[in-house]
Amino acid sequence: MTYSAMSAPVVKLQSWRAWLVLGALVALFLLLIGRATYLMGYKEEFLREQGNARFTRRLTQEANRGMITDRNGDPLAISTPVQSIWASPSDMEPLSARQLADLARNLELPVEEVRRKLADKNREFVFLRRQMPPDKAQRVLALGIPGISKQAEYRRYYPTGEVTAHIIGFTGIDNKGQEGFELTREAMLAGKAGSRQVIRDRRGYIVEDIASIEKPRDGQTLTLSIDSKIQYLAYRELKKAVDDHKAKGGGIVVLDARTGEVLALANMPSFNPNNREKLDPASRRNRALTDTYEPGSTMKPFTVSAALETGTVNPLSMVDTGNGSYAIGPNIIHDTHPHGRITVEQVIQMSSNIGTSKLQLGMEREHLWQFYDSLGFGQQPRSGFPGEATGRLRPWKNWVPIDQATMSYGHGISVSLLQIARAYQIFAGDGVVRPISFQRLVAPLPGKQILKPETAQAMRKMLEMVTQPGGTALKARVVGYRVGGKTGTAYKPEAGGYNLSKYVGSFVGIAPMSDPHLIVAVMIDEPSNGKHLGGDVAAPVFSAVVAGSLRMLGVPPDAPQNLPLPDDVAAAVKEEM
16 A cells, blocks of 8 residues: 555645634734723823832931020030831731841841731831931841831930920920920921932832932021020039938029020929930929929018008018917917017018018908019919919909918919019019010010019018028028028928928029029929928029029129128038139
């Protein structure tokens, strides 16, 4: 048999089947072209958004928060550059145990915390660690893990730490003000963040900056009225007094007597705003502004000045304080010692409760209330600081004789330390009270005339007598300078009455008396080491702060250098020398 005879028969396909296959392929091709044309023509924006969502990111560019400085330009709050590490879990491949351990170690976080943050694969952004030092952040990036990136931020740093903590306040993790002037001047300090658009590859690496959409606008500098040298001195002396007298706390305010500017304000206890991990809430209280207390005998100069203004008495008028006890209905007012007949001047010098009570009861209730109200009692000082206390000044219609009398020596009325310091401006400034300012002023703000200049001058003489022999504040004296002021000692109100074993000792004074530059108010809360009188626990703080501050300010001495001092003050001066 031949080969050709053995060959398989040839199968011939029908032509319509070939055309059918070809037509189907062409139709499919045309469908794809049509779909592509439709998407490109009508869904271009949608496709672009989808592409951008997968490969572009809009990153925030933090603005540099404005600096806070004292009146001389010394920094009180600055921003330091830091790096925050973030991740995009949706773009990351599962990490090996080794990678996870290395990442956690360099982030200084527990492994489980890092694993938890990366677990949600639907998340495109999560912070792993905020505000790391740049060198540590670079070590994290050096691990080369895809999807891990850094973001430049700023962290607030406070060079003066706990010394100015209650004035400056602090910011949170997002660099927003939380307390103090960081909070009240947030809009001024914060600036405005910018943004930039970047392209990343499929592994999460940023490969290109597309554009800077908006440049960041840095915050402005805030210049405070604070003098950092006087502030440190005030803080140091207050802390020493609180420690020495085993007190619960304390506060101090130093005002420029000519302008109303706050040169220093400190509280104890305080806190370090650079490290708030174990922060006691009580240490955050700005006692000088937000707490009130009964001012005790530091109120007496206001009673006497109001009486002088009426013209019914003068500094040499006689007041009979009897044998040290004075009955008002069923109530008895006492002096610490019987003084008999004394002058109005001596009422202040000897701190007679009976003397001021009689003067106060000789005036109309409404007139007294208006006088106290004009001094700012019962209302916020409006210094621009958050949380200012109003204190308590009851309506005059509710006063009964015993209330009117006890208010003359600082019971039944409550004030903040800043309020009492502000009110003493009427004695330092020839009867004028000016607004309080925590910001440096170019010129003093207009004030309000409360007392006649001659009344204020007469009161300065009385306040100076308090620091001289026969007065209650010998420990307030300052070598080379004439100073004056008033001591205060009050029981602490408690459960509808007074705790007779708890005291507030205070002193408010002016210096130098020939040309007042400073007003210093000191309050020591619950001293418990054997002494509690304002002349013992608060007056020495005044003396030390005024002595140092006047020399720092270059104020010339106005008193002989050889004035006798109390033994303990003289010993302290000799030790410093």
